[in-house]
Amino acid sequence: MGDSLLRNRHSRGGTRGGPTPDSVLTARACADSIGFTPEWIRGAITKGVAVRGRVVTLEAEALTINGRRVYRIHLAKFVEFLTSIGWKRLPTRTDYERRRPPASSHP
Numbered sequence: 001m002g003d004s005l006l007r008n009r010h011s012r013g014g015t016r017g018g019p020t021p022d023s024v025l026t027a028r029a030c031a032d033s034i035g036f037t038p039e040w041i042r043g044a045i046t047k048g049v050a051v052r053g054r055v056v057t058l059e060a061e062a063l064t065i066n067g068r069r070v071y072r073i074h075l076a077k078f079v080e081f082l083t084s085i086g087w088k089r090l091p092t093r094t095d096y097e098r099r100r101p102p103a104s105s106h107p
Contacts, residue, residue, distance in 0.1 A: 023075040030058075030078055033091040045071055049085055056084045 027038040027045075041058065048055035058081040061072040079090055 024072045025075055025078060027071050027073065030073055034082070034087065041073075042071065044081070045073075051085050056081065 027041040031038045031041045043049075044056075044058040045060045045062075048057040050056075058073065059077040060074075063070045063072060082090055
């Protein structure tokens with residue numbers, strides 16, 4: 001899937017390839033779904049976003065893989081973050097399914 005918009009912890013459960021409540025998203029997938037940059041998402045994780053006089057941060061797991069910092073963002077936490085900053089259009093499973101490449105017709 002190339003950039004891998006979505007990484008499921010479990011291969012079973014949920015709909016085929018669509019986010020489940022336990023889905024883990026990349027910073028790029030989160031950014032693409034709201035039209036921002038991955039850098040903005042990483043800033044929301046590390047520094048937070050000022051909203052009505054308070055700082056709201058996006059909860060994510062920070063991993064170091066091959067010397068690079070990688071963030072695992074759970075779908076439920078991403079939606080919770082967007083709600084807390086007043087985002088009106090929350091991403092849905094269909095947003096991610098539209099970005100998936102079509103299934104191969106080869107057996």
